[in-house]
Amino acid sequence: MTGVLPLALEEATKVVGALLLAGKEYVCVMRLHAAVPEDHVKAVLEEFQGVIYQRPPLRASVKRRLRTRTIYYLDFLEMEERNVLFKVGCEAGTYIRKLCYDIGEVLGCGADMRELRRTRVGPFAEEDKLVTLHDVAYFFAEWQEKKDESLLRKFVYPMEKALELLPKIVVRDSAVDALCHGAHLTAPGVLSLETGIKTKGTVAVFTQKGEAITLAQAQASTDKILIMDHGFVAKTMRVLMPRGVYPKKWRSSSKS
Amino acid sequence: MRKVNAPWELKRKLVVKAEEETNPRFGCKPEERTPEDHIKFGIINLDKPSGPSSHEVSAWVKRIMGLGRAGHGGTLEA
Numbered sequence: 490m491t492g493v494l495p496l497a498l499e500e501a502t503k504v505v506g507a508l509l510l511a512g513k514e515y516v517c518v519m520r521l522h523a524a525v526p527e528d529h530v531k532a533v534l535e536e537f538q539g540v541i542y543q544r545p546p547l548r549a550s551v552k553r554r555l556r557t558r559t560i561y562y563l564d565f566l567e568m569e570e571r572n573v574l575f576k577v578g579c580e581a582g583t584y585i586r587k588l589c590y591d592i593g594e595v596l597g598c599g600a601d602m603r604e605l606r607r608t609r610v611g612p613f614a615e616e617d618k619l620v621t622l623h624d625v626a627y628f629f630a631e632w633q634e635k636k637d638e639s640l641l642r643k644f645v646y647p648m649e650k651a652l653e654l655l656p657k658i659v660v661r662d663s664a665v666d667a668l669c670h671g672a673h674l675t676a677p678g679v680l681s682l683e684t685g686i687k688t689k690g691t692v693a694v695f696t697q698k699g700e701a702i703t704l705a706q707a708q709a710s711t712d713k714i715l716i717m718d719h720g721f722v723a724k725t726m727r728v729l730m731p732r733g734v735y736p737k738k739w740r741s742s743s744k745s
Numbered sequence: 746m747r748k749v750n751a752p753w754e755l756k757r758k759l760v761v762k763a764e765e766e767t768n769p770r771f772g773c774k775p776e777e778r779t780p781e782d783h784i785k786f787g788i789i790n791l792d793k794p795s796g797p798s799s800h801e802v803s804a805w806v807k808r809i810m811g812l813g814r815a816g817h818g819g820t821l822e823a
Binding site for chain 1: 754755764773774775790791792805815
């Protein structure tokens with residue numbers, strides 16, 4: 490299988506957790522086991538949009554019990570004899586091979602997956618500087634030879650790109666180093682925030698310069714955080730920024 | 746009928762709670778990092794070839810670029 494595989498380098502490996510849980514998009518060729526009219530195929534694909542039940546396949550890396558997954562869209566693209574080309578946007582952990590099998594069951598003829606290409610992982614889509622292994626080797630060697638920074642930026646994104654789809658919270662300089670040490674974010678540190686933050690949902694915490702500091706679990710909604718004057722706003726789950734980039738502005742509780 | 750919006754179809758707005766300047770002496774904008782830091786805090790949108798596993802592909806990039814660590818987001822079956 491081919492397609493979008495975001496690769497995090499060095500310190501940026503800390504953001505991969507956010508990508509594993511991000512939604513994905515695939516283009517797939519499904520092979521039907523008998524001839525079916527196009528209209529019927531289209532109607533059945535439509536039925537698979539929304540929340541579906543799916544039991545992970547025999548060869549799976551998770552427990553094989555029935556679970557629900559959300560299919561954001563399932564677009565029919567083309568059909569040639571028994572081959573159906575479709576595009577699917579889905580929640581993390583959706584098995585496309587199984588989706589094809591289940592579509593085949595509902596169609597009544599049976600079906601299996603023949604080709605699969607991933608076209609998106611969260612914020613990384615095919616149109617976003619997608620590079621091959623050859624491109625990586627070439628651009629990297631060119632950069633080493635010419636020391637031209639623009640060559641590097643042609644194929645490497647800042648890790649902040651990986652957090653684009655998460656609601657963000659921007660904090661004061663004085664809150665940054667405490668967060669880097671693993672502290673939870675409290676209300677006075679918040680400067681601005683995005684709409685759509687839900688209690689217990691994941692948020693990305695940023696500096697005013699746009700640097701990612703932490704991944705955190707929101708303790709209140711956007712509306713509530715806006716009027717909070719004390720208490721935890723977000724509990725730190727993963728620290729992304731090294732300590733000491735911003736000055737330490739917090740007092741130690743010890744009485745020395 | 747589409748029932749649920751994909752995360753990449755959502756639009757969010759930034760709302761301000763308080764205002765303050767940031768001190769230019771500390772940190773820097775992600776797009777202004779030094780080349781060394783740009784790699785250290787970098788992520789590549791790789792087009793995985795068919796055949797090798799996601800793990801093998803990340804090991805190759807690690808070797809090509811002489812990195813200590815590299816990790817992929819979301820395994821793609823070989």
